Amino acid sequence: MSGTSLLVADDLRKSFGATPALDGASMEVDAGEIVAVMGPSGSGKSTLLHCVAGIVRPDSGRVFYGGREISLLRDAERSALRRGQFGFVFQFGQLVPELTCLENVALPLRLERMRRRAAERQAAQWLERLEVGDVAGKRPGEVSGGQGQRVAVARALVTSPKVIFADEPTGALDSLNGERVMRLLTAAARETHAAVVLVTHEARVAAYSDREIVVRDGRTRDMARAVS
Amino acid sequence: MGTGAGQEPDLSLTTPRLYIVRIDVVYSAPHVDRTDLPRAAGVQPRHGYDLKRAYDERFGRSRPLHFGQVYATLSRLLKNGLVEVDGVEPGGGPDRKRYAITDAGVTDVSRWLAQPEKPEPYLQSTLYAKVVLALMTGRPAADLLDSQRAEHLRLMRELTRRKSDGDLAEQLICDHALFHLEADLRWLELTAARLDDLAKEVSA
Ligand SMILES: Nc1ncnc2c1ncn2[C@@H]1O[C@H](COP(=O)(O)OP(=O)(O)OP(=O)(O)O)[C@@H](O)[C@H]1O
Numbered sequence: 001m002s003g004t005s006l007l008v009a010d011d012l013r014k015s016f017g018a019t020p021a022l023d024g025a026s027m028e029v030d031a032g033e034i035v036a037v038m039g040p041s042g043s044g045k046s047t048l049l050h051c052v053a054g055i056v057r058p059d060s061g062r063v064f065y066g067g068r069e070i071s072l073l074r075d076a077e078r079s080a081l082r083r084g085q086f087g088f089v090f091q092f093g094q095l096v097p098e099l100t101c102l103e104n105v106a107l108p109l110r111l112e113r114m115r116r117r118a119a120e121r122q123a124a125q126w127l128e129r130l131e132v133g134d135v136a137g138k139r140p141g142e143v144s145g146g147q148g149q150r151v152a153v154a155r156a157l158v159t160s161p162k163v164i165f166a167d168e169p170t171g172a173l174d175s176l177n178g179e180r181v182m183r184l185l186t187a188a189a190r191e192t193h194a195a196v197v198l199v200t201h202e203a204r205v206a207a208y209s210d211r212e213i214v215v216r217d218g219r220t221r222d223m224a225r226a227v228s
Numbered sequence: 229m230g231t232g233a234g235q236e237p238d239l240s241l242t243t244p245r246l247y248i249v250r251i252d253v254v255y256s257a258p259h260v261d262r263t264d265l266p267r268a269a270g271v272q273p274r275h276g277y278d279l280k281r282a283y284d285e286r287f288g289r290s291r292p293l294h295f296g297q298v299y300a301t302l303s304r305l306l307k308n309g310l311v312e313v314d315g316v317e318p319g320g321g322p323d324r325k326r327y328a329i330t331d332a333g334v335t336d337v338s339r340w341l342a343q344p345e346k347p348e349p350y351l352q353s354t355l356y357a358k359v360v361l362a363l364m365t366g367r368p369a370a371d372l373l374d375s376q377r378a379e380h381l382r383l384m385r386e387l388t389r390r391k392s393d394g395d396l397a398e399q400l401i402c403d404h405a406l407f408h409l410e411a412d413l414r415w416l417e418l419t420a421a422r423l424d425d426l427a428k429e430v431s432a
């Protein structure tokens with residue numbers, strides 16, 4: 001196991017009842033690297049992402065972040081890690097409907113006890129950056145899918161995370177909007193030197209990554225490292 | 229580094245170059261009403277060399293025209309009355325003549341633009357043949373599909389990078405290639421999922 005990788009998952013197994021979702025999955029992600037996780041529906045991509053991000057505990061196998069084993073952390077430590085170091089973007093339904101887009105983006109900072117004014121100032125900058133500054137005062141129900149997704153990306157980036165976990169971030173968008181989300185997400189990640197774990201079954205989306213990992217029947221195949 | 233580095237992907241349009249050169253001559257026609265043309269640039273009759281440069285700039289970034297192609301095309305157009313020689317400058321060299329489009333040429337371009345292209349049927353697939361041959365000879369077909377996917381993605385990454393550095397024209401050209409490569413990849417996925425069934429059929 002390489003000691004230099006930011007994120008390491010080693011031989012993960014996870015079953016839901018009798019269904020094995022992961023059956024020996026391993027992956028490594030370096031700092032600042034954009035890695036696509038590809039594979040057919042039901043192959044275990046989302047389960048892998050959830051395990052690696054410390055949201056789901058695997059039945060066996062180990063996950064390391066910065067050399068620390070995540071599964072050994074207490075729940076409070078694990079959520080602190082998720083809040084402080086990780087950002088998340090999902091396919092849909094992740095914005096709080098009662099809050100404005102600006103408040104949604106400021107939320108992770110508020111949870112870290114930043115003052116409202118400062119948090120909203122930073123949030124506004126990220127909205128601008130993601131080219132949705134104009135929807136700051138609207139609620140998620142009042143913006144388009146593409147705009148909502150860019151707000152979600154802004155929220156994932158506002159804490160300057162070291163890793164962004166994105167599960168089908170363009171899954172509900174048309175080509176043009178998906179393209180825009182990917183362009184802005186990867187540009188921002190490169191600039192802030194954040195790593196991205198990008199789950200997608202779309203090749204055009206995966207083409208924004210540096211390399212791909214293929215999941216099939218709960219097992220991973222790291223193409224770049226398999227070839228060399 | 230990767231095998232894809234250094235070798236420029238071939239993005240040349242499959243459109244017959246003859247017509248593309250012809251379009252450029254349209255732009256240079258002195259007596260055509262240009263209000264219905266998409267671009268009013270380059271209004272004067274052109275030399276073969278100017279046509280080549282205009283073509284390369286717009287369509288031939290990864291595969292420029294040869295001078296020979298330009299002059300062969302122009303002489304064909306000339307023979308068919310689709311362009312005419314607008315003036316000849318004194319001196320030697322092949323680029324003395326300036327060409328302008330004729331009315332027949334304008335009609336011909338309109339007809340060509342209005343006529344839909346024949347869709348590519350894609351029924352002759354080397355990839356399919358390789359998969360079947362691998363199965364017939366007991367070689368690992370799944371590995372073949374995997375390494376093909378990696379190769380496709382390598383090119384797609386390169387095009388995606390190129391697209392983000394390029395102008396709108398570059399983006400459209402790269403997108404055209406990216407959507408086609410994506411279609412290949414979807415086929416690879418589907419075939420990977422059906423490999424066991426295909427193996428049974430092949431060995432039957
Ligand atoms: N919370 C859960 N409860 C029960 N079964 C689950 C749960 N989550 C995942 N599974 C099962 O585990 C397997 C892998 O699911 P997972 O969601 O990881 O696949 P995926 O690759 O993300 O698929 P998709 O591309 O459709 O999102 C599937 O068989 C799925 O039904």
Ligand SMILES: [Mg+2]
Pocket residue numbers: 045046047167
């Ligand atoms: Mg999933």
